[in-house]
Amino acid sequence: MSSTVLEMNDITMQFGGVVAVNSLTMHVDQGEIVSLIGPNGAGKTTAFNVITGVYAPTNGNVFFMGKKIVENHPVGKMKKLYAGTDNGKYTGHLEPTPDQITKLGIARTFQNIRLWKSQSVFDNVLIAKHLRRTSNVFTATFRLNAVEEKRQREETAELLNILGLYGVKDNNCTSLPYGLQRRLEIARALATEPTLLLLDEPAAGMNPQETIELTDFIGKIRDDFKLTVCMIEHHMDLVMNISDRIYVLNFGALISKGTPAEVQSDPAVIAAYLGEEKNA
Amino acid sequence: MDKTKRRDLIISFVLIACIFLIVAVLEQILPKTSMLFTVLKKGSIYALVAVSMNLLNGFTGLFSLGQAGFMLLGAYTYAVLTIPVKSRAAVYQYYDGGIIQFAVPVAVGILLAGVVAAFFAYLIGLPVLHLKSDYLAIATLGFAEIIRAIFQWDKLGGLTNGSNLLRRFPIFRSALFPFAVSGFCIAIIVLLINSTYGRAFKAIRDDEVAAEAMGINLAHHKRLAFTISSFFAGISGALLAMFQTTVQASQFKSAMTYEILLIVVIGGIGSITGSCISSFLFIACSEWWLRFLDNADTYIGGFHVPLLRPGFRKVVFSIVIMAIVLLYQRGIMGDKEFSIEGIRKWLSKKLRKKEAHA
């Protein structure tokens, strides 16, 4: 019996009067790979940003491993602008910062690669281990944390090895080809020891061959690291091949959900992507 | 630590010991009033504050212009607490001897200078550190000005001596003293930069959104960098007080911060050795080498050189700085450090070239 890792309830995200995400309810169970798809501007990355604490939602809540981690409801000026209907259902104000979310066990990658450009491949991953430190600034400065530092370096080396990046570990991260940079971002996210991994367009800019490799890669890390994965993607072959379930967003609202087969044949999804047929 | 690293560390120590030895020898053979010592003393003091600013600006990406304010806090803390009790009546002559009637040893005074500066940095940091870079710059500049105004306020004269200067506190004679104190502090900063926290600072500089997403609490780490940087700025303020033998709030104008910023830029943002080198160069140029430009009676042969008169030195100096800022944006060292490993690599490259020719 698999448990629910992530649960979003009625998440609405409004920027002033613009509704970016409209009452999104979705969940991801342990070990699943769930994809979030939809045309550009549908609100997918915004949904990720709500989960990871970058934005506080206008309304709704998020549960992680059964515990509530985010909740909000419209206050002040937003009350007038709020376009939704489920007022009063969510009463709390739980607005964590992204680092607190990561500490709980949710890690992410970015739509546009955000590696630390002055650092080497090795250091990019090592820095992500900083949040799991037990040292403080004094013990770290005066090298009283030598044991922990050594352990973190070993873990970093091992992670790079598993992900095939050990050979380039001392190169500057910007010298890597695009595909390897994306892989490095994933390695970095894995270094934070997450339970849930959020991938934002991991296959962006990849050719068909690289996309196939990525498909195997995601499945492998899900198995090896015992992860649950939620992915935003546009490459349909990757999505259909690897996802256990799919959610389809358009204009911020959920228009379809289900297994790849169900979603593929859903007329609402076809209409959103291809447009409706005129007088068929 | 592997063998080559250990060997490099020992070589570094030996080199630094040599520098100290050279300074000690120079002090014996050169006259005490030589400009060289002014440059060495002031240069080492500015090296510390430049490195502390680099920690904040270059390594954490926080553009702060408040350094002069923290130096002021450090200088005053040191001076106020170390003036010998018997001299207090004379120094605080308009304030009935002042409210502090004890004196602490020099080492304690210097340490407290750092602590007080760090404390105020912590308070100031709370509201401003999340601001965007230009706003942070102006806000910290503003705080430095507010601090300066407070220290000139005569209502606090019992503590600060108002707009009168503080004097008669313990000073140093040998250049080895500021060298030792600065060197020790800079060593600590180097250790910090190379630790896990230093790496976190660099991550914040390169991309703070990603840093936050990877679990680095921005508020906490920015505050840490700000407080630590100000601690060392405070200590350098105490050293400056000892060098100048007097302390007065009006000495710590924002122009001082600008000079430190220029030192950091010229040396290379993100390079500690760069800041040290450029600090000595800057002080040497502004206080010593370009002095002849101020001499109105300069003749080449029988030709009276025009334009030269007091103030010309600073103009030439400013032009040189602008040239560096515009043309050598990365500064002397860029973001690299002067390391034994670096020299070894450079030497081996040269040797390989030689062999290729042979």
Added chain:
Amino acid sequence: MGFFQSNLPYLLAGISTGGQYALIAIGYTMVYGILRLINFAHGDVFMCAALMVIYSASYMPLYVSLPLAVIATGVIGFAIERVAYKPLRTAPRMSAMISAIGMSYLLQNLALYVTGGLTKYYPSVPFIADSIEIFGAMTKRVTVITPFVTIILIVALVSIIKYTKIGIAMRAVSRDFETAQLMGVRINSVISATFVIGSLLAAIGSILFFSNYTGVTPTVGGMPGLKAFVAAVFGGIGSIPGAVIGAFIIGICENIIKGLGWTTFSDAFTFVLLIIVLMFMPTGLFGEKATDKV
């Protein structure tokens, strides 16, 4: 009535200083709106305008040297942009700001060299610098004239921005630099025009300011410059009306504080205001909110 009479000079001084700060603040807010750069050298341009008037006044009559100095200041503003900021347009923000600080340093040292460190005194401009009496308080006529001159100039500027081609171009560039370029706006002309306008206004501001406080030192531009910038932030960066209102508020409050006897803190007040604004209203009174895309 007595209270009013004894404080009226301060109120008048405040309105007058406010107007002068406003003329400087506009330069800051316009440049920041377009280049996202704090032009640290702007306050020193204000100072240079004053020095030019002082030196040229010994060679030519005032009605020639004043306009000449104003035009020359515009040229200086243009030159500074070309030399110190244009090469760094693609560099990180901090580099441009450092260049601005370096430029400010250079201008101050040049002024120090030229004046030899002595305070120079502004020539007395007839009519403007005359003492007059208002409601029993003695002040210079310039304190009354300043608000009117300021308002007229600002109305003219806002009209230019609203109705002329170059004004529309300026607004486009401050909205989205790259897109404006792609749409064929001649960026260099727009930026130069911005600097020239800002410098001309600062020059006029300096005529008014130094007719009141006649001492000119190399560092005299530093404080008014910073305060004008705070005014721009307070009013909302990029908003000209905001900068003007901010400047008047700062000018008035600063002089009232002086009137209350807290002179040491009149400068610090501006920065306290800045901190409060940055903490509670970072976009200022009329500024626009910018959202960061993650």
